[in-house]
Amino acid sequence: MSISFDSTVKIIYYRLNLFFKGYLMQLFKRIVIITTIFSAVYADEKRDIILPDLSVKLLDGKQVRLSGLLEEGPLLVDFWATWCAPCKKEMIFLEEFHQKYYEEGFRVLAISTDSPKSMSKVKSYIRAKKHTFMVGLDPNQEIAKKMNALLMPTVLILNKDRKVSWYHQGFIPGDEKEIEAQIRTVLELDQEKVGE
Structure with a gap:
């Protein structure tokens, strides 16, 4: 053979x-x-790092500062991209949290890190999914770099003093429970400060 x-x-x-x-x-x-x-x-x-008072351009063309967004209460900043499947899964829950905790002063700012060429995809995606939270644009990833958010998605929860109370990278099913627990914690701490 x-x-x-x-x-x-x-x-x-x-x-x-x-x-x-x-x-x-x-x-x-x-x-x-x-x-x-x-x-x-x-x-x-x-945790507890104070972020600079950054300016963010929103999808509707307005410029906002972190300090202005934090006047009402805590803020969740999410860095995402249209090509990122885990980002899209996470955004479903971010919309839910935005709706659920909005009356308590909690806000969500989802900052797209898509390239300048992909900005039209961002607008059509947000419209198609009917997300009501604020959407910021960071096409050159300048803000993402300042916040060390180079892995998608990255979530930062900020208290009213611009301190990072929670920082998380990536998203797998089940992470939404931890995100909501952190939102509740920062809201409770915010209410305690108001009561003082």
């Missing part, structure tokens, strides 16, 4: 392919674990 050169190459290719697929999958899993650990540690470092 003789094995041809072609079949030998195919067998070697197949075995190497299986090996590398397994190896790459293990490598990917390790990277995800390390990234998760780093994000958790990094999030703790971001």
Whole structure:
């Protein structure tokens, strides 16, 4: 029984392919674990940092400052992009939280980091999904860089003093519960300050 050169190459290719697929999958899993650990540690470092009073251009063309948005109460800032599937899943819950806590002074500002060429996609996406929260534009990612929001989505919850009370990167199902818990916490702290 003789094995041809072609079949030998195919067998070697197949075995190497299986090996590398397994190896790459293990490598990917390790990277995800390390990234998760780093994000958790990094999030703790971001807490209580006071952000500069940044100016943001909204989808409707208006310019707003963080200080102006925080006059009513706490603010959730979400960095997202139209190409980011987890961002879109998270935004469903952000709309829900915006509606639920709006009367308590809570606001949501979703800042798109889409490129200048993709800005028309942002407008059509927001219209199609009927989101009612504020949408900011950061086409050159200048604001995202200042807030260390280079992974999509990134959520920061700010209290009225522009302090970061919570920082989170990424979104997997179940994260919405933690986001809402953090919203409630910052609202309770805000109410305590008003009562003092």
